[in-house]
Amino acid sequence: MSKINDVTQEELRLLGEEFKSKFSIHHLQLLAVKTGMIRRKRKCRAQDLVSLCVFLSQAIGTESLVSLCAKLTRATGIQLSSQGLNERFNAQTVQFLKELFLQVFRKKFSPMTPLSNRFTRIRILDSTAFQLPAQYASSYKGIGGGGSEAGVKIQLEYELISGEFLETAVRDGTSSDCRYGQERTQTLEPGELSLRDLGYFSIYDLEKIADRAAFYVSRIRWNTQVYQKEKDG
Structure with a gap:
């Protein structure tokens, strides 16, 4: 892996630690409903998707859907097809992750x-x-x-x-x-x-x-x- 990718991985690891320390499962669920990512009860919950995108996947944008599904199953017990996971990566999920990222920034870098x-x-x-x-x-x-x-x-x-x-x-x-x-x-x-x-x-x-x-x-x-x-x- 290149030096640039190593740095990117470390930045995301640190960001992930901020997610763990600042957000409860209840907060993630409320944000998922607010952004439209979850409109009804689903097999894959908000906290499961955050875990997959932030904590479980080490390869940025290169890991296959099959591999991601396998990691999700091992970590949470949830079985999801690659097509089903692909459908989760939509505009609402992007907005959910963006809002989560913004909230981390605001909590971490509150102005002096x-x-x-x-x-x-x-x-x-x-x-x-x-x-x-x-x-x-x-x-x-x-x-x-x-x-x-x-x-x-x-x-x-x-x-x-x-x-x-x-x-x-x-x-x-x-x-x-x-x-x-x-x-x-x-x-x-x-x-x-x-x-x-x-x-x-x-x-x-x-x-x-x-x-x-x-x-x-x-x-x-x-x-x-x-x-x-x-x-x-």
Whole structure:
């Protein structure tokens, strides 16, 4: 497994631990009804689907339905056909998992009052990338070479004060963080704070953020020259 996939697995493992510690079975059932994932009593319950998607499956998007059904049976005793499981992965299930993910974020990263008083919004931009099977190369270009010819990068911008996702983009695995950051800079409003990792670093972009009367926290490249003004300017 590639280093990128190892990192992704670790991120999801940590997220799974948050799910375990913060949500009861009753809460999951209520959320499933609210999002329309469950409209009547089903063999596969909300907690079973969460277990399958978050805790039991170690392969991100590559494990077969037959294998997933076998894991579900071993863990819960529920027997479900691959077709039946495939039908569970619908728009309502996506909405259910999205709401669950959002609730974890809001509980984990509740804003600090001093920061929320200083800025109108606190925007956190980051990305994650992983390889796909080679047959998806025509849709999502990968790095090739020693890796797969197909790969995907997901860009996500999260607003810390409101707990909302501002933007999600799915792009080629070869796409540039820096270029995407410049696109997002055009949406910044005065008084907002932008938090970004080193991959988005660009002197030109930081100037544009300042021009928009917004603020930023960014790592800088090791070879960047930084000057400090004297008091006389």
